[in-house]
Amino acid sequence: MINIRRATLEDMDTLVKLRLDFLRHMATLREDDEATLSAQFADYLSRHLNRNALAVLAETDCQVASIALLTVAEQPAHRYLPSGKSGTLLNVYTYPEYRRRGLSIQVVRRTIEEARNMGVSAIDLLATPEGKPLYEQLGFGDTPLPAMRLRIF
Numbered sequence: 001m002i003n004i005r006r007a008t009l010e011d012m013d014t015l016v017k018l019r020l021d022f023l024r025h026m027a028t029l030r031e032d033d034e035a036t037l038s039a040q041f042a043d044y045l046s047r048h049l050n051r052n053a054l055a056v057l058a059e060t061d062c063q064v065a066s067i068a069l070l071t072v073a074e075q076p077a078h079r080y081l082p083s084g085k086s087g088t089l090l091n092v093y094t095y096p097e098y099r100r101r102g103l104s105i106q107v108v109r110r111t112i113e114e115a116r117n118m119g120v121s122a123i124d125l126l127a128t129p130e131g132k133p134l135y136e137q138l139g140f141g142d143t144p145l146p147a148m149r150l151r152i153f
């Protein structure tokens with residue numbers, strides 16, 4: 001049986017594990033960063049989860065199989081962001097043994113629904129090649145202006 005649900009602070013250890021497993025998969029986790037990133041993420045969750053961030057989990061037979069995170073930020077509203085609230089979707093991850101069963105699509109759909117209920121006008125993300133077809137299926141498209149970044153440190 002598949003259970004799709006919003007995470008709470010009681011899921012803290014599971015969320016931290018899923019975050020590290022995702023970063024490991026993305027090859028963006030150095031072994032000596034694990035403790036620091038775990039502590040930062042636990043602290044982040046304790047301050048933001050179910051305030052301006054949310055996590056949706058998929059469980060199959062009580063095993064956590066899939067996750068998506070959403071952070072919500074508020075900025076001055078404009079024509080394409082009428083509420084001024086935008087979401088960033090990140091850490092979309094399904095453990096390899098549970099892939100291609102429609103878990104991520106359900107998790108991301110639920111995340112979009114929760115974002116809508118929070119008054120979010122638009123959701124942004126950076127897609128991996130594996131993730132792109134999933135997001136396209138859900139209606140995500142290219143943005144009219146290119147994303148840019150300045151790394152400060």
Ligand SMILES: CC(C)(COP(=O)(O)OP(=O)(O)OC[C@H]1O[C@@H](n2cnc3c(N)ncnc32)[C@H](O)[C@@H]1OP(=O)(O)O)[C@@H](O)C(=O)NCCC(=O)NCCS
Pocket residue numbers: 025066091092093094095098099100101102103104105106126127128129130131133134135137
């Ligand atoms: C991308 C990822 C989250 C998909 O998870 P999943 O639970 O297998 O996805 P779903 O089963 O819900 O797939 C839904 C649809 O997305 C598309 N899709 C999913 N994985 C795909 C892949 N590897 N290649 C092409 N299309 C894919 C398909 O359209 C699929 O529908 P279908 O199986 O009926 O063809 C998973 O492969 C993963 O964790 N990858 C590593 C982390 C990652 O890249 N995350 C995305 C960050 S942006």
